[in-house]
Amino acid sequence: MTNNDATLSIRGLTKEFVTPEGANFIALDGIDLDIVPGEFFIMLGPSGCGKTTLLRSIAGLEQATSGEIWLGEDRIDRLPPYLRQVNTVFQAYALFPHLTVRQNIAFGLEMEGKKASSAEVKNRIDEMLELVGLGDFGTRKPSQLSGGQQQRVALARALAKRPNVLLLDEPLSALDLKLRRGMQTELKRIQIESGITFVFVTHDQEEAMSMGDRIAVFNKGSIVQLGTPRELYSEPTNRFVAEFIGEMNFLTVTLDGGMVRTAGGNHIAAEAFLEPPTGVGTVTVGIRPEHLRVAEGGTFAGEIIASQYVGTDLRLCVRTGPEEEVWARVDANYTGPSSIGDRTALAVAPRSARVVRA
Incomplete structure (x- = not known):
């Protein structure tokens, strides 16, 4: 096997810890994963989700409770760290x-x-x-x-x-924002030029989106979605991913014979949905703030309760009902109603709303 041509394969990897109180804690719950040669792969999730435990298991710094780790045709979970064709860069550069x-x-x-x-x-x-x-x-x-x-x-x-695989455990977390963004570009360049597989752990979704070829989103010891940055952003399969990747308005809606009515009494037209919901009952609908625009007679009419200028965008929060608020991101040069207390209306871009499961 030549250098850098080995797929890193994880099969049924489980890691259990015993807490100080004597309870069993499952840090990894039967992970199955293939990372292909030359890929910049991101493991993304909040603290305690299992991503660092998986990275340390690959490196040989944690011993899995069960499961296998393969690098090409070589099973490496039984090997000591120094015999594995992987190397690690930690938060502390040492x-x-x-x-x-x-x-x-x-x-x-x-x-x-x-x-x-x-x-x-x-x-x-x-x-x-x-x-x-x-x-x-x-x-x-x-x-x-x-x-x-x-x-x-x-x-x-x-x-x-x-190494066949380079493992990086949040190596940019100690850097300031401007330097961190510059290093994101540099890391991507270095990975492409070296041809080495990078496996990068982070809790920063912007960092993940800017560098990763594919991203595995972790939650409670499991991979809840795996895909490209575009797939995760445009097609989140559940609410956790939709919230963790970017911003999202979540609205509780009632379905009744093709009619979609929000809790605030607003009706969302069928053409606003990527796939119009059907049936009868209550579901959650997600709409990204950038898919809402100011428009007279728009779906969501109400009072502006927050206005935030962030340079590239103007973020407006509109109260559209007694217990319903939606955020919109409009062009920073927008000159219409934008102050707290102003009234406005927001229209939903076609094929941008989607039903989001729990």
Whole structure:
């Protein structure tokens, strides 16, 4: 098997912990997952959902209760961490403060225990420094680097060993917003240029959407949806995903012979739905704020109770009934009614509303 051509396969992986109170806690509940070679794969979810436990299980830092982990044709869950063809970049970069950048990168190569000439090691270090954009920083100590540069050194050290899979546990969480966004672009570039499979853990949906080829959304130890960023945003299969990926208005509606009536007494036309709901009863409908526009005679008429200018958008919250409020995102240059207390009406874009299951 050549480097980087192995699919990472998880089969029936379960991890149980015993809490201090003596209760059993299921951190992973029978995970099945295939991550293909060369993929930038994201594991996304709130704290305690199991994503980091899965990453640590792949790395060999946690022992699964049951299940299997395969890298290509090799079962690796029985192997110690140092024999697995994976490497990990943690939140804390763990650079050696007394070593230079070059020495930090060389450390991982030296720990492999394989014989390599000094020329081979030098060439590998040079290659990694260029890959992460630090070609002129090799003689500096970590204390002479910014947070983003330290993160790149940690990345170069991990990549220098040419793992089949690189595991990244929220490595950008300590960076400020502007630097984090810049590093998102850099990480994607590095992943594409190296061709190595990246498995990236985060709780930040914007981070996940901007980098991932595919995203697995975790909740309570299970994968609740797996898909591309576009699929997760446009076609959430349940309320948890719809809430976690972007913003969504949730409305309780009553169905009656093709009529869709909200709790606030507003009627949503059939053409507003991707798939018009049928039958009789009560369901939840989701509408993204950007799919609502200000329009005279629109579906949702009421009083503006919040107005937020956020640079690219103007966010308006309109109370449309005694217990019903909807948020809309309109163009920042909008000059119509936008102050608290103003009255306005919002229309739903065609084929944008959808029934959302629990």
